[in-house]
Amino acid sequence: xxxxxxxxxxxxxxxxxxxxxxxxxxxxxxxxxxxxxxxxxxxxxxxxxxxxxxxxxxxxxxxxxxxxxxxxxxxxxxxxxxxxxxxxxxxxxxxxxxxxxxxxxxxxxxxxxxxxxxxxxxxxxxxxxxxxxxxxxxxxxxxxxxxxxxxxxxxxxxxxxxxxxxxxxxxxxxxxxxxxxxxxxxxxxxxxxxxxxxxxxxxxxxxxxxxxxxxxxxxxxxxxxxxxxxxxxxxxxxxxxxxxxxxxxxxxxxxxxxxxxxxxxxxxxxxxxxxxxxxxxxxxxxxxxxxxxxxxxxxxxxxxxxxxxxxxxxxxxxxxxxxxxxxxxxxxxxxxxxxxxxxxxxxxxxxxxxxxxxxxxxxxxxxxxxxxxxxxxxxxxxxxxxxxxxxxxxxxxxxxxxxxxxxxxxxxxxxxxxxxxxxxxxxxxxxxxxxxxxxxxxxxxxxxxxxxxxxxxxxxxxxxxxxxxxxxxxxxxxxxxxxxx
Amino acid sequence: xxxxxxxxxxxxxxxxxxxxxxxxxxxxxxxxxxxxxxxxxxxxxxxxxxxxxxxxxxxxxxxxxxxxxxxxxxxxxxxxxxxxxxxxxxxxxxxxxxxxxxxxxxxxxxxxxxxxxxxxxxxxxxxxxxxxxxxxxxxxxxxxxxxxxxxxxxxxxxxxxxxxxxxxxxxxxxxxxxxxxxxxxxxxxxxxxxxxxxxxxxxxxxxxxxxxxxxxxxxxxxxxxxxxxxxxxxxxxxxxxxxxxxxxxxxxxxxxxxxxxxxxxxxxxxxxxxxxxxxxxxxxxxxxxxxxxxxxxxxxxxxxxxxxxxxxxxxxxxxxxxxxxxxxxxxxxxxxxxxxxxxxxxxxxxxxxxxxxxxxxxxxxxxxxxxxxxxxxxxxxxxxxxxxxxxxxxxxxxxxxxxxxxxxxxxxxxxxxxxxxxxxxxxxxxxxxxxxxxxxxxxxxxxxxxxxxxxxxxxxxxxxxxxxxxxxxxxxxxxxxxx
Ligand SMILES: [Zn+2]
Numbered sequence: 021x022x023x024x025x026x027x028x029x030x031x032x033x034x035x036x037x038x039x040x041x042x043x044x045x046x047x048x049x050x051x052x053x054x055x056x057x058x059x060x061x062x063x064x065x066x067x068x069x070x071x072x073x074x075x076x077x078x079x080x081x082x083x084x085x086x087x088x089x090x091x092x093x094x095x096x097x098x099x100x101x102x103x104x105x106x107x108x109x110x111x112x113x114x115x116x117x118x119x120x121x122x123x124x125x126x127x128x129x130x131x132x133x134x135x136x137x138x139x140x141x142x143x144x145x146x147x148x149x150x151x152x153x154x155x156x157x158x159x160x161x162x163x164x165x166x167x168x169x170x171x172x173x174x175x176x177x178x179x180x181x182x183x184x185x186x187x188x189x190x191x192x193x194x195x196x197x198x199x200x201x202x203x204x205x206x207x208x209x210x211x212x213x214x215x216x217x218x219x220x221x222x223x224x225x226x227x228x229x230x231x232x233x234x235x236x237x238x239x240x241x242x243x244x245x246x247x248x249x250x251x252x253x254x255x256x257x258x259x260x261x262x263x264x265x266x267x268x269x270x271x272x273x274x275x276x277x278x279x280x281x282x283x284x285x286x287x288x289x290x291x292x293x294x295x296x297x298x299x300x301x302x303x304x305x306x307x308x309x310x311x312x313x314x315x316x317x318x319x320x321x322x323x324x325x326x327x328x329x330x331x332x333x334x335x336x337x338x339x340x341x342x343x344x345x346x347x348x349x350x351x352x353x354x355x356x357x358x359x360x361x362x363x364x365x366x367x368x369x370x371x372x373x374x375x376x377x378x379x380x381x382x383x384x385x386x387x388x389x390x391x392x393x394x395x396x397x398x399x400x401x402x403x404x405x406x407x408x409x410x411x412x413x414x415x416x417x418x419x420x421x422x423x424x425x426x427x428x429x430x431x432x433x434x435x436x437x438x439x440x441x442x443x444x445x446x447x448x449x450x451x452x453x454x455x456x457x458x459x460x461x462x463x464x465x466x467x468x469x470x471x472x473x474x475x476x477x478x479x480x481x482x483x484x485x486x487x488x489x490x491x492x493x494x495x496x497x498x499x500x501x502x503x504x505x
Numbered sequence: 506x507x508x509x510x511x512x513x514x515x516x517x518x519x520x521x522x523x524x525x526x527x528x529x530x531x532x533x534x535x536x537x538x539x540x541x542x543x544x545x546x547x548x549x550x551x552x553x554x555x556x557x558x559x560x561x562x563x564x565x566x567x568x569x570x571x572x573x574x575x576x577x578x579x580x581x582x583x584x585x586x587x588x589x590x591x592x593x594x595x596x597x598x599x600x601x602x603x604x605x606x607x608x609x610x611x612x613x614x615x616x617x618x619x620x621x622x623x624x625x626x627x628x629x630x631x632x633x634x635x636x637x638x639x640x641x642x643x644x645x646x647x648x649x650x651x652x653x654x655x656x657x658x659x660x661x662x663x664x665x666x667x668x669x670x671x672x673x674x675x676x677x678x679x680x681x682x683x684x685x686x687x688x689x690x691x692x693x694x695x696x697x698x699x700x701x702x703x704x705x706x707x708x709x710x711x712x713x714x715x716x717x718x719x720x721x722x723x724x725x726x727x728x729x730x731x732x733x734x735x736x737x738x739x740x741x742x743x744x745x746x747x748x749x750x751x752x753x754x755x756x757x758x759x760x761x762x763x764x765x766x767x768x769x770x771x772x773x774x775x776x777x778x779x780x781x782x783x784x785x786x787x788x789x790x791x792x793x794x795x796x797x798x799x800x801x802x803x804x805x806x807x808x809x810x811x812x813x814x815x816x817x818x819x820x821x822x823x824x825x826x827x828x829x830x831x832x833x834x835x836x837x838x839x840x841x842x843x844x845x846x847x848x849x850x851x852x853x854x855x856x857x858x859x860x861x862x863x864x865x866x867x868x869x870x871x872x873x874x875x876x877x878x879x880x881x882x883x884x885x886x887x888x889x890x891x892x893x894x895x896x897x898x899x900x901x902x903x904x905x906x907x908x909x910x911x912x913x914x915x916x917x918x919x920x921x922x923x924x925x926x927x928x929x930x931x932x933x934x935x936x937x938x939x940x941x942x943x944x945x946x947x948x949x950x951x952x953x954x955x956x957x958x959x960x961x962x963x964x965x966x967x968x969x970x971x972x973x974x975x976x977x978x979x980x981x982x983x984x985x986x987x988x
């Protein structure tokens with residue numbers, strides 16, 4: 021078994037036993053990235069120099085007996101995270117060559133543990149997309165089949181972990197942006213409860229929905245990563261000051277008495293047969309493992325996508341106003357006046373999906389339309405959240421598909437935004453409700469495309485969510501399948 | 506012609522709050538620093554940075570709300586006001602829109618005819634200030650606009666009145682009252698020129714028999730009370746002329762030009778902004794408990810109006826004197842300190858409003874830096890009261906105290922200024938003066954009573970001002986009339 025096939029937990033053990041050094045591990049990964057990135061286009065920035073320096077510092081810490089869970093482990097971050105001294109582009113031309121002066125809190129927390137930042141990952145521009153085709157740096161390819169999309173917007177995060185270019189990655193999830201690519205790339209992805217992980221330093225797409233989370237090889241690694249980044253941050257007013265459980269020690273494999281709900285609104289027309297089969301088999305597996313499976317209803321599900329595209333775009337239209345060419349990033353040359361500079365800069369700097377969403381959001385907030393769109397959407401959002409809270413009165417977790425289909429072909433939905441938006445139909449309601457959910461491998465389609473299972477947990481109960489996921493993973497082999505890549 | 510129109514004025518005042526740090530980040534709000542040196546990712550609007558509300562701002566807002574009779578909202582929210590401008594780093598200003606922290610307040614003003622009038626305060630809300638644009642003045646920067654974000658994200662409280670004022674004078678009365686309160690509370694330094702207390706006036710006119718308001722113009726950029734009056738009066742006249750000439754007032758923003766005393770259109774209706782306000786998802790709703798409000802209420806100082814009433818009722822002062830002393834918190838504190846030390850309120854007030862204020866003005870000193878402490882002034886007043894010195898000598902002592910900070914007793918001793926009350930010594934001087942001025946004596950005896958002043962002056966001069974004036978008067982009369 022090669023170094024890059026090891027999980028985070030396995031590598032940790034080898035580093036602690038000095039069977040490997042952080043520098044050796046980092047070099048292996050840098051070589052692997054150099055060899056595979058041209059085909060996959062997962063990385064926007066590869067940290068050749070800084071990663072080795074960080075690995076040396078990690079080895080020093082290990083030698084001094086100061087190793088923590090992530091010390092010396094090569095981790096990649098979606099290029100939406102501010103990283104001090106590193107280029108931070110959000111996959112947009114408007115931030116091409118923008119070097120951030122500060123670290124996002126999530127980055128600072130893994131750096132505190134002396135993790136090695138191995139690179140910055142490709143994504144959909146400003147996290148807007150479900151296929152990673154909306155990047156100013158070109159699409160990411162799915163390591164299971166390079167004709168397929170990896171999903172989005174954290175496509176680089178999922179593909180890099182699946183292709184073993186990083187031991188784990190950080191992503192963000194606004195409407196499914198961690199879970200959907202994790203599903204398409206057969207890796208584990210977790211979207212924590214809104215407020216669980218600080219958003220400080222994460223370039224905002226839709227502030228009331230964005231949440232940071234890990235993408236990993238398996239559930240244990242996911243628990244370790246979440247442990248490192250979770251917890252209250254006074255720099256983010258929306259982060260919640262509530263205790264963080266010891267996630268790893270919760271991975272007991274015990275599902276006794278656990279009640280899992282199957283929301284009937286999620287198993288409807290449009291759901292791919294292979295996906296349906298895989299998810300139903302997973303439910304069956306849970307039954308075998310001792311969980312009780314109960315059908316539940318989330319009656320407002322069908323309004324979720326519309327609701328999301330009003331709220332997310334409204335917030336985005338305001339969040340992206342700061343990219344005006346005045347202080348940083350791209351500025352159009354030869355503008356005739358101030359307004360011309362704004363228009364030329366933003367016309368040249370933003371891609372078409374970003375422009376589409378800015379326009380949609382601006383419209384939703386406009387005087388005369390606000391009540392009918394934005395305000396109405398907020399009311400629907402409250403109902404959707406209530407659906408989940410009601411369901412959690414009777415069940416401990418929900419089991420659903422992550423996406424209606426396995427990964428689709430590059431270019432397949434590029435010209436059909438509505439079809440593209442529907443690929444997040446099962447993930448979006450979770451962001452609107454603000455609760456936690458994860459995606460884990462649960463099978464492959466007849467044509468060998470990965471399929472993911474979504475588990476949705478109670479707000480701030482990531483511990484139960486991880487335990488539920490871990491028990492399934494222990495009983496199945498899906499997570500052990502590796503890409504030929 | 507203008508007699509047939511009524512003026513309607515509403516005011517929006519931006520009060521810059523005296524916190525140590527900015528409203529949504531930890532940067533210092535020191536002014537006059539190198540451009541962009543008082544900044545961080547938050548106030549620069551860098552990607553990914555998030556605001557965190559400064560609790561001190563909330564307390565100052567509650568304080569102001571309570572002092573202006575507002576209701577403090579148990580739950581209020583911040584909203585984004587979206588517009589593009591180079592001094593606005595995020596492309597939106599964080600303000601409050603639908604649920605402001607303070608609502609439904611009022612202030613009473615005293616009209617010239619002696620009546621009181623209540624001016625409603627619609628709301629007061631917290632918001633962040635923008636940065637500043639500077640025009641490049643070096644060879645490298647000429648022709649460019651430069652952005653200084655030191656002021657960006659500094660805390661403001663915008664206080665919006667009802668359109669309750671009916672003349673420029675009423676508007677000024679309201680503003681001065683509000684100004685006095687925020688300075689009294691210490692929530693604002695009150696400097697109009699430097700923009701710590703900024704006023705925009707919404708002005709409209711309507712025929713007296715018309716119920717609905719006329720179309721209003723918003724006048725901005727007025728940085729003194731005098732200019733506010735000038736701007737409103739100009740604007741009223743302009744609108745009436747316009748209507749009389751068959752024209753229509755357009756709703757617009759106008760800038761006041763203090764050089765010409767006129768207002769001019771800033772932007773027309775065609776590019777009126779749609780600010781697309783919506784609740785800021787980066788900030789959670791602000792919840793203020795009744796306990797918090799009471800805690801802040803307990804820190805409120807005695808407000809000018811209450812103070813003035815106390816001066817009149819408890820110290821028997823005239824309305825006018827009480828008003829002057831209560832107008833400035835530091836001055837009133839000084840006065841209160843003197844009275845507490847035993848000064849007679851009436852003479853103390855006279856000295857403060859006379860000598861002290863004159864001297865402060867002459868030397869450009871603030872009352873807080875006055876070299877004559879309440880202890881020193883009280884000591885001086887005591888020596889006048891017990892006839893150790895005359896009121897006239899007291900002024901000499903006062904000057905010396907101002908210069909060297911010594912006590913009245915020290916100065917009186919050192920300079921030998923003690924009043925002469927020895928009747929023998931005074932009589933000797935009287936004799937000398939009477940003997941030296943026989944003509945005047947004859948005139949006085951002939952009925953020119955006013956000449957007594959001449960004799961008193963001569964005797965006082967001879968005593969170098971130290972003779973007790975009452976005794977001089979008495980002895981002179983006795984000597985001249987022979988009884
Ligand atoms: Zn700052």
